[in-house]
Amino acid sequence: MRAASASWCEAGPGGPPPPGPMPPERLPRLLPAGPAAGPVSLSAHLARYGPPPSARLDQRRRKALTEEVGRAGLTGRGGAAFPTARKLAAVAAGRAAVVVANGTEGEPASAKDKVLMARSPHLVLDGAVLAAGLTGAGKAVIVVHRSVREIIGDAVAERRRARLDHVRIQVVTAADRFVAGEARAVVHWVERGIPAPTATPRLHERGLGGAPTLVQNVETLAHLALIARYGAAWFRSAGTPAEPGSMLVTVLGAVRQPCVLEIAIGTPVRRILDLAGGPSGPAQALLLGGYCGSWTDAGPAVSLPFSADGLAPLGAGPGAGLVAVLPEDACGIRETARVVRYLASQSAGQCGPCRFGLPAVAGQVERLADGRTCDLRLLRRWLGQVDGRGACHHPDGAVRLVRSALTVFAAELRQHAEGWCRGGRSVLPVPPRRPR
Amino acid sequence: MPRRSQRPACPATQAPVMARAAGARLRIGPIACDGRGLCAELLPELITLDDWGYPIITRAAVPGRLLADARETVRACPLLALRLEHRI
Numbered sequence: 001m002r003a004a005s006a007s008w009c010e011a012g013p014g015g016p017p018p019p020g021p022m023p024p025e026r027l028p029r030l031l032p033a034g035p036a037a038g039p040v041s042l043s044a045h046l047a048r049y050g051p052p053p054s055a056r057l058d059q060r061r062r063k064a065l066t067e068e069v070g071r072a073g074l075t076g077r078g079g080a081a082f083p084t085a086r087k088l089a090a091v092a093a094g095r096a097a098v099v100v101a102n103g104t105e106g107e108p109a110s111a112k113d114k115v116l117m118a119r120s121p122h123l124v125l126d127g128a129v130l131a132a133g134l135t136g137a138g139k140a141v142i143v144v145h146r147s148v149r150e151i152i153g154d155a156v157a158e159r160r161r162a163r164l165d166h167v168r169i170q171v172v173t174a175a176d177r178f179v180a181g182e183a184r185a186v187v188h189w190v191e192r193g194i195p196a197p198t199a200t201p202r203l204h205e206r207g208l209g210g211a212p213t214l215v216q217n218v219e220t221l222a223h224l225a226l227i228a229r230y231g232a233a234w235f236r237s238a239g240t241p242a243e244p245g246s247m248l249v250t251v252l253g254a255v256r257q258p259c260v261l262e263i264a265i266g267t268p269v270r271r272i273l274d275l276a277g278g279p280s281g282p283a284q285a286l287l288l289g290g291y292c293g294s295w296t297d298a299g300p301a302v303s304l305p306f307s308a309d310g311l312a313p314l315g316a317g318p319g320a321g322l323v324a325v326l327p328e329d330a331c332g333i334r335e336t337a338r339v340v341r342y343l344a345s346q347s348a349g350q351c352g353p354c355r356f357g358l359p360a361v362a363g364q365v366e367r368l369a370d371g372r373t374c375d376l377r378l379l380r381r382w383l384g385q386v387d388g389r390g391a392c393h394h395p396d397g398a399v400r401l402v403r404s405a406l407t408v409f410a411a412e413l414r415q416h417a418e419g420w421c422r423g424g425r426s427v428l429p430v431p432p433r434r435p436r
Numbered sequence: 437m438p439r440r441s442q443r444p445a446c447p448a449t450q451a452p453v454m455a456r457a458a459g460a461r462l463r464i465g466p467i468a469c470d471g472r473g474l475c476a477e478l479l480p481e482l483i484t485l486d487d488w489g490y491p492i493i494t495r496a497a498v499p500g501r502l503l504a505d506a507r508e509t510v511r512a513c514p515l516l517a518l519r520l521e522h523r524i
Contacts (some may be wrong), residue, residue: 199467351466352490360487385486391467 023230024048027238028262029246030222031119039151040117042158045122047296052126053228056166057133058302062092065228066134072232073244074224078102078181078217079290079320081243081308084224087214088134090204094212097137100190102130103144103152103218104174104181106430107290108342112248112321113218116261117148120222121155125169127221129229132167135214139168142321143186149173178346182392183215185348196348197392204282221250239265243307247321251276253427254283254327266310270302272323285326285408287428289319292397294404295332300324315404329423333412336405337362337369342430343398354395357386365402371416376406459523460498462506464491468517475518480511493516 046280070085105113128140175195207213236244252258256277294316344358367374387399470487
């Protein structure tokens with residue numbers, strides 16, 4: 001198996017012979033094809049994808065594989081879409097690196113990372129071990145949502161028994177908090193048990209324990225494991241030339257079968273809704289990307305491709321793959337008020353504009369939702385004063401959500417002022433408030 | 437040592453330093469900042485406060501005539517949250 005994975009590296013981008021079974025030609029690539037069941041066992045995983053790409057790589061093969069990842073055009077699937085190859089190269093340039101697989105998924109509406117880890121744990125672990133090989137790291141830390149902690153723990157034990165990996169794998173239960181998934185917050189959590197971002201500017205130079213640290217979303221690592229097996233050309237056979245590959249999306253709200261799907265990037269939004277059983281009624285608006293994403297009118301959005309380029313005309317983006325459908329009998333302003341209040345409660349409270357600005361903004365949006373008088377000029381002023389002024393992008397995301405709501409639900413704003421509201425049905429999950 | 441004496445003298449090294457100073461920008465560390473507000477008092481030309489008392493800092497380069505004041509303001513921050521960044 002080592003020979004097979006070595007041979008393609010030398011073959012370059014031309015089309016390496018796949019090790020073991022044929023690469024999956026259709027989606028899903030990451031998730032098992034059958035109906036929902038338990039996690040895929042190690043033997044079933046190896047039968048489907050073939051042996052894992054060797055993680056013991058010399059300098060030359062590391063460089064070749066990192067370049068292959070660059071040719072594949074893989075970008076981070078945690079929401080920021082940063083080119084993975086650049087991150088790998090930056091961390092590999094340092095010494096004694098650490099890899100952190102980020103499966104925190106603190107966003108209450110998103111389930112794609114949890115589903116991926118619950119169903120294909122070994123693909124994520126393959127990717128984490130491979131990333132360690134590519135960066136010369138001796139340790140991979142898997143930070144997982146508590147709901148899949150046991151599954152990942154079992155999978156790690158299974159691999160240990162099979163003596164599959166050459167790096168130490170540590171499993172850490174993630175903090176249950178929205179900002180806990182931010183890369184520096186993840187490192188802070190693993191190191192000191194504090195789920196808040198730090199002022200550290202560059203994790204790839206100085207992260208966990210001062211070591212160069214690669215923090216990568218678990219879905220990104222799963223894609224990495226497949227690119228190493230099947231090559232860049234295979235990866236690019238799905239998706240668009242500018243945004244290649246597939247991605248996991250969470251579809252919820254007014255659809256018949258809320259679910260996690262794997263789609264080719266650029267799939268029309270309407271097709272995504274159809275794959276989730278279709279809208280369960282007339283759709284009013286869509287929330288795209290996540291709670292720090294953007295509202296869009298349902299009409300124009302459904303015909304657009306689900307990609308950064310495709311959604312840009314509406315000022316939206318795929319983010320971490322959330323598609324939430326707002327039905328006609330729900331109120332977008334009320335939904336926004338609930339989510340913004342939640343986001344305000346989830347601030348780490350470290351930066352003044354986020355700590356004080358987000359509750360102030362939430363208060364104004366709640367006034368709008370309740371039909372009370374609200375100074376829109378003041379609200380816009382505060383949005384401007386909060387935007388871009390935190391150590392992380394948490395406040396910026398909340399601002400984006402509110403700004404998009406003020407545009408998309410402009411008609412509802414006028415109706416609210418006249419004492420009329422569409423309805424109180426809520427579709428976006430928000431955890432109950434906890435005393436701090 | 438001979439190597440030391442071969443180093444270029446002042447005029448050659450000063451040029452890049454001045455070029456850097458011309459592109460200096462004020463930056464705030466938002467976690468460190470506690471909204472004491474001294475900076476806005478000392479340098480109102482470049483720093484204002486938001487509605488909660490936290491400094492909003494102009495993104496533009498610090499003009500040469502304010503450079504000394506900017507350095508003074510950086511020194512005055514009790515939480516060391518303000519710094520002057522030099523970019524070429």
